[in-house]
Amino acid sequence: MGTSRREFIRMAGTGALILGFSPVLGGCVGVTRSDMTSGSTQEVPVPGLEASMAEILRLASLAPSGHNMQPWFVRRLKPYEYVIGMDKARLLPAVDPDNREAILSIGAFVENLCSAASSFGYDAQVEVIGTSASDEKLVKLTLTKTKPSGFPISRISSRRTVKKGFQQNPLSADHTNTLTAVWPGHIFYFNQDSRHAKCLPDWVAESFKYQTSRDDAQRELANCIRLKKSDALKFRYGLTTESMEITGVAGWYVRTFMNNEDVMGTTFRNQGIDQYSAMAKQGAGWIIITSEGNTVTDLIETGRRFERMALMVREMGIAIHPMTQILEEKRWRDQYTSLHRSAMEPQFILRVGYLDSYPDPVSIRRPVAWFLQT
Ligand SMILES: Cc1cc2nc3c(=O)[nH]c(=O)nc-3n(C[C@H](O)[C@H](O)[C@H](O)COP(=O)(O)O)c2cc1C
Incomplete structure (x- = not known):
């Protein structure tokens, strides 16, 4: 005898509740980061931006942020001079009324940017220009050509927040x-x-x-x-x-x-x-x-x-x-x-x-063209 749709939904619902949102079946995968770069969702090109700069900015944007709001924008002043700022449309006033987490997230973005730039052979000079947590422009960044540092960019592209599967043994x-x-x-x-x-x-x-x-x-x-x-x-x-x-x-x-x-x-x-x-x-x-x-x-x-x-x-x-x-x-x-x-x-x-096994990053990101102002 077939199960009616209503019964199935009820059973699936009960199952989900009993399982407490736990991973059980393979083959039921939601959208992940790799879906962002295929087929009709090809990265949006930024005219006039050097390929290495575009890649540095993409790597910067893999930084973590509260609720994955990605509260940053980048304004290009000259080819190697940028302002990094806080996008006021991407704040979380109910949980982060002082923009503390937004600025911490932008700090993480700056760190990724500097590490990626060093790997591509740029020295990044960082000057904090924001004086209040409500300022839009927070950091001025100047890049100068130097030797590649050897920093492995895979560290940036493979970093992720993990929430489940933690072992209890203390850190060494x-x-x-x-x-x-x-x-x-x-x-x-x-x-x-x-x-x-x-x-x-x-x-x-x-x-x-x-x-x-x-x-x-x-x-x-x-x-x-x-x-x-x-x-x-x-x-x-x-x-x-x-x-x-x-x-x-x-x-x-x-x-x-x-x-x-x-x-x-x-x-x-x-x-x-x-x-x-x-x-x-x-x-x-x-x-x-x-x-x-x-x-x-x-x-x-x-x-x-x-x-x-x-x-x-x-x-x-x-x-x-x-x-x-x-x-x-x-x-x-x-x-x-x-x-x-x-x-x-x-x-x-x-x-x-x-962790026993480290999962790959899944969180989604905006393409560079969406947060870069030229
Ligand atoms: C300042 C800050 C606060 C965060 N707070 C939380 C939190 O309270 N709970 C949580 O589950 N994740 C938190 N996160 C993790 C973000 O949700 C995560 O970085 C974002 O979803 C992107 O995912 P990814 O880190 O895997 O790239 C926080 C991240 C940052 C930078």
């Missing part, structure tokens, strides 16, 4: 030393069972739950979720089922039967809370990055150091997952900041852990 002393040396006195590692880290899983879960209950924050999330392949290809920013690691049959179910309005519903919110709370308990521990202050210069530098570290971890088999809600929600931010001395502003709370 060697790895800890290498990562904290990226910014001595600012990057700290805490094992999951250390005194400092003990409060983090609970606070992450509580602050996430609170944020999920805020309709403005949830609406912001809903607006940047790309459930349909056509939307992912059209907007090329935001979160896909693959980048949220809702894979297999659960991903298929969400893509097929849910829409952006469902993100505002109780089922999606509660699933998110359960998943996030469970993830916060997994892994080796936490890396915390602090800065001295919150000036544009502090935030750009912090974003750069974060990315420098993020570009190293894949080779060590270490996953990084920013869990930012503690820093976004005032009650938890005040509580957490008070544990630090002055001139020690927590800017990144990163869950870390070893």
Whole structure:
């Protein structure tokens, strides 16, 4: 006897809920980064831009950003002089009202740009020109020809945020030393069972739950979720089922039967809370990055150091997952900041852990032509 469509949907729905959005089946793959460069979605050429410059900017844009908003623009002043700025249309006022995360993300973009440029034989001089977090123009960049540095650009193209599959064993002393040396006195590692880290899983879960209950924050999330392949290809920013690691049959179910309005519903919110709370308990521990202050210069530098570290971890088999809600929600931010001395502003709370096998990047990106102003 055949199963009716209604029954099937109910069963698929129940299955997805029971499985808790876990990966189960192969062959049910949502849109990924590799879909962005094939067939009708060929990269958009930028007339008058040297091929190496276009590639440097593309690599820069593989930087991580909150909700994958890609809050940057690049303005070309001369062939080797650029301004990097904050695109005011790509901010997240409900969860990032001070543009702190937008500027950290632009710092990561600058770091990718400098590393890629060095690999192509350019020395990049960076001058922070923004003086307030609401400024549009943040960084001036001047490139001069030099010898290629040998920096492996595969580190940029293979970096990704990972959320699932973390092992519980602590980071090795060697790895800890290498990562904290990226910014001595600012990057700290805490094992999951250390005194400092003990409060983090609970606070992450509580602050996430609170944020999920805020309709403005949830609406912001809903607006940047790309459930349909056509939307992912059209907007090329935001979160896909693959980048949220809702894979297999659960991903298929969400893509097929849910829409952006469902993100505002109780089922999606509660699933998110359960998943996030469970993830916060997994892994080796936490890396915390602090800065001295919150000036544009502090935030750009912090974003750069974060990315420098993020570009190293894949080779060590270490996953990084920013869990930012503690820093976004005032009650938890005040509580957490008070544990630090002055001139020690927590800017990144990163869950870390070893993986058995490292997945390839999947998050989508806009083509260079969309963020470059010539
Ligand atoms: C400043 C900042 C904050 C972030 N906060 C979170 C977060 O709270 N939760 C999360 O799952 N991912 C977070 N991310 C990761 C982004 O969602 C991710 O970088 C983006 O989706 C692009 O994916 P990719 O890093 O794999 O390229 C954050 C990233 C940045 C740079």
